[in-house]
Amino acid sequence: MSSPNELPPAIFLDPWLTAEGDGLKALSQTIAERVERQISSNLSQSARRDAISRRGLVVENLVANLAIMHLSPHLENRDLLAVATAKTKATRYDREDYPKRLLSGVVLAMEELGLLIRHPYAFRERSTTVAPTPDFAATIDRQRVKLSDIGRALGAETIWLNARTGEISFADRTPLKCRIEYQDTEETILLRDQMERINAYLNQSGFRFDGEHQGPVCLRRMFLLRSLSDPHSFNLSGRLFGGWWQELRSDRRHRITIGGERITDLDFQGAFCQLMYVHLTGKPFPGDPYAIEGLEDHRGGAKLAMLTLLSRRGDLKRLSPELKAALPRGWTAKRLMDAFTRHHPALRDAIGKDYGVELMATESRIMVELLLTLKARGIGAMPLHDGVQCAASSGGLVAEAMQEVTERVLSVALPVVEKPVVGQEWGYKEAA
Structure with a gap:
């Protein structure tokens, strides 16, 4: 058994993934039947039918997670799936109908069937992690499963709130955080409505990698409290996470198409520094920050x-x-x-003042406003933290929208530049 420190980083189980395509549904059903034969039960017939249905949901979800991990280009060389099996109180971030208490038994059964390689929980180091065996990965390929076969249940929380715990990571000295359970307000309802509209728009925008659909998009906004004792608020960080293109290696982005077109990568030039200058001086830095x-x-x-x-x-x-x-x-x-x-002598007094999460909040507000503007204009675009990828023919319109939105939010337009995409030639260079 490998030691915890020898294992690569894992991706976390997404309880909202489902099997939609025929091949993936058939594979999930076959595995669910094998799991049932592996798990003996003395339940009554009606209780057993209920247990079979709930275990089937877990199997389907595990198979969908393993398939997306095996097939997704942005998860290359990441073949460990973290499956937290501890019994914890349900929160707004959990899937209400997901029978989490059955997860451990299903994982053990799939391990015994030779479908999974399991690495047990290690105290304060990692959750239980699993990887598909080579035979199971080959089965996914033989079934001709595609990422378009993977669906998503409705209802996942898109507005997340974390808080710094006051502890520091030993590995990289960054503040450790924990997830916060919060009560809805008019603000959180509005924020969630924005993300629902953005996700619906992104899923209809024709994003492809090597011509293949990459599975359902469900971005979430990650807000932050500086301390566990801070009142719940949504004015720090708020960046958007969860897009497969956000984790894709830069030398593979030329294989993305939007609506069948190659992409243009547009960036707010030096966004982080420029936002600091606008905050302190009311205008951007005059040059390359x-x-x-x-x-x-x-x-x-x-x-x-x-x-x-x-x-x-x-x-x-x-x-x-x-x-x-x-x-x-x-x-x-x-x-x-x-x-x-x-x-940057003007920033001397800003260094070391923890402005970053405030700048991210402004940056994310600009991005949400930009995506909603592009949605209204029927232009598909993939958000990054400080820019977007769009179809090449839309580059000029998107650059104009980027400047328009920053002027609306900041009262000053930020400069927009095109970043080179490895493997492509470019014409558009800078917004007027």
Whole structure:
């Protein structure tokens, strides 16, 4: 058995996935029947029928999760599925009709049938994780299961609220968070309605990878409280997560099409830094915010450094492993602080003040407003945190909408640029 530290990161079980296509339905039914034969029961006939139905739901959901993990291009080399089997009180984030207490037994039965490889729960290190056996993965392929065969039950929560616990991750020194149960208000109902409209629009926008549908889209907004004791509010972070294109490697994005067209990747130039400048000075930075002396060939490192400096509390005293790897050899926290404050003296007093989650809230508000604007105009676009991917023929219209929305939200239009997509040639470069 592998030790916990030797296992790659897992993706979390999505209890809302279902089998829709005939091939996946047939595979789920066959496995459910095998699971029932594996699990003996002394229940009455009516109780047994109920148990079979509920176990069948769990089997179908597990098979759908394993299929999407096996087939999705953005989950390449990620073949562990985390299945939390602990008995916990149901919250607004849970699927009400999902018989979670049956999950552990179904996982064990599927392991005994040679369908799963199971890695048991490790205290404070990981949930129970499973992976399809090579034979089961081959069965998914033989059944010609496609991502379009995977559906989604209605009702998943799209407005999430987390809180910092006050503890720090030992691995990367980031604040640990926990999920918060909250009561609905007019604000949360409005936020949820926006996401329902956005998700419906995204699912009708003709997104494809290598010409294949990639399964149902259900984005969620992730809000944050700085402390467990803070009143429940939805004015920090709020970024959109859950789109398969958000995790796709950049060198594979040229294989995306929207409505049959290649994509254009449009970005608010230096969005994070620009939002800080607008907040402090009322206008964007006049130039490239990431043209930091000494980091000309490490633009990714400059962007990560800006995010780090504006998102932390207190001075930066040491580089995280991720940031250190993104910077030139020999750079220290002090050298980084000095380089940034020389290029951005106006931001000197903003560093270390935990502005990041406030900037993300503004960024996400802009993105929601942009998506609703594009929906109204019938233009499909894939949201990233600080930009969108759209069909090439819509690039000019989308860039104009991006500037229009930022002017409406910020009273100033942010510059929009086109980012190169590896494997494509480009014409459009910058919005007027």
